[in-house]
Amino acid sequence: MDIAIKIITGDCLNLMKNMDEGSIDLIVTDPPYNLAKDYGNNSDSREHQEYLEFSSAWLKEAARLLKPTGTIYVFMGMRYISYIYKILEVDLGFKFNSWITWHYTQGIGKTKGFSPRHDDILMFTKSERFTFNLDDIRIPQKTFRSVNNMRGANPGNVWEFSHVHYCQNNRQSHPTQKPEALFERMILASSNIGDTVLDPFCGAGGSLRVCQQTQRNGVGLEINPNYVELIKERLAQPFTGFDSLDERLTRVPNDLNDPKFRREYLKNHIEWFLKYHPDAIKKFQDSVNKKYLTNEQRYFDFNQ
Ligand SMILES: C[S@@+](CC[C@H](N)C(=O)[O-])C[C@H]1O[C@@H](n2cnc3c(N)ncnc32)[C@H](O)[C@@H]1O
Numbered sequence: 001m002d003i004a005i006k007i008i009t010g011d012c013l014n015l016m017k018n019m020d021e022g023s024i025d026l027i028v029t030d031p032p033y034n035l036a037k038d039y040g041n042n043s044d045s046r047e048h049q050e051y052l053e054f055s056s057a058w059l060k061e062a063a064r065l066l067k068p069t070g071t072i073y074v075f076m077g078m079r080y081i082s083y084i085y086k087i088l089e090v091d092l093g094f095k096f097n098s099w100i101t102w103h104y105t106q107g108i109g110k111t112k113g114f115s116p117r118h119d120d121i122l123m124f125t126k127s128e129r130f131t132f133n134l135d136d137i138r139i140p141q142k143t144f145r146s147v148n149n150m151r152g153a154n155p156g157n158v159w160e161f162s163h164v165h166y167c168q169n170n171r172q173s174h175p176t177q178k179p180e181a182l183f184e185r186m187i188l189a190s191s192n193i194g195d196t197v198l199d200p201f202c203g204a205g206g207s208l209r210v211c212q213q214t215q216r217n218g219v220g221l222e223i224n225p226n227y228v229e230l231i232k233e234r235l236a237q238p239f240t241g242f243d244s245l246d247e248r249l250t251r252v253p254n255d256l257n258d259p260k261f262r263r264e265y266l267k268n269h270i271e272w273f274l275k276y277h278p279d280a281i282k283k284f285q286d287s288v289n290k291k292y293l294t295n296e297q298r299y300f301d302f303n304q
Pocket residue numbers: 010011012013029030031032033039042174176177178179200201202203204205206207221222223224227
């Protein structure tokens with residue numbers, strides 16, 4: 001399927017006003033949190049009331065652009081998340097679905113108080129009728145049981161993904177780059193191939209990279225032209241797997257003792273859970289061999 005990725009430079013408030021009502025299936029976005037981050041040509045340091053007005057204004061446009069079956073995911077820090085929740089539910093009439101916690105495992109230290117280790121993501125839908133592809137985002141079961149659905153379990157609303165570190169190839173020159181794997185889960189769950197996904201604050205373009213690789217049309221808006229150039233370069237890179245990984249995706253279920261079931265399950269595992277993480281297949285295969293080597297006294301041959 002032919003899909004298009006559009007990146008437009010400018011203020012999303014103006015750009016969204018020129019887009020067609022009901023033209024978007026899914027919005028995933030990570031707006032500035034009002035934490036005085038340096039995004040180059042724009043301010044992330046507004047007065048409290050001014051930040052709320054800015055948030056209301058872009059969310060109102062987001063509501064206009066979404067189809068009646070559409071979904072919106074908004075990243076937000078602790079300081080403003082309750083206000084964003086209220087705007088979405090009370091002012092704009094969205095339906096609450098999930099409050100997702102992104103546990104990023106490592107981060108800045110605090111000497112008076114507890115060091116922050118999570119950001120949160122609000123998922124709201126425009127109506128009760130919306131896309132949710134659970135099969136595309138399941139995680140492997142811990143144990144093989146005939147009563148378990150070996151196709152996998154729901155990943156839950158606490159998502160553990162590490163930040164993209166400075167030593168990683170995919171680290172971009174952007175102060176708040178989010179892991180692609182976060183966008184992967186939202187986009188696979190809440191849109192279908194050929195749908196149109198909008199990110200009004202697309203930063204270093206992680207959401208667009210996921211759209212490109214999962215065959216969604218992507219529209220990214222970004223006010224800083226330097227970031228737009230960076231995204232274009234990023235989208236031209238060969239794909240080796242989305243950055244960051246939910247470690248549960250490489251786990252090998254316990255009690256897969258029957259060689260017949262094991263063989264069938266292991267082949268499916270790669271297709272079901274590691275489709276967009278080819279770089280993690282080796283780790284999974286090593287875990288299989290470590291766990292089941294004693295049962296068959298030989299390495300599992302994935303090509304059989
Ligand atoms: C939190 S960052 C997004 C980071 C992005 N999710 C990533 O993974 O790289 C917010 C971005 O919004 C951009 N921005 C701020 N105000 C904007 C506006 N009014 N319109 C469009 N982009 C804006 C900033 O330049 C910044 O890159």
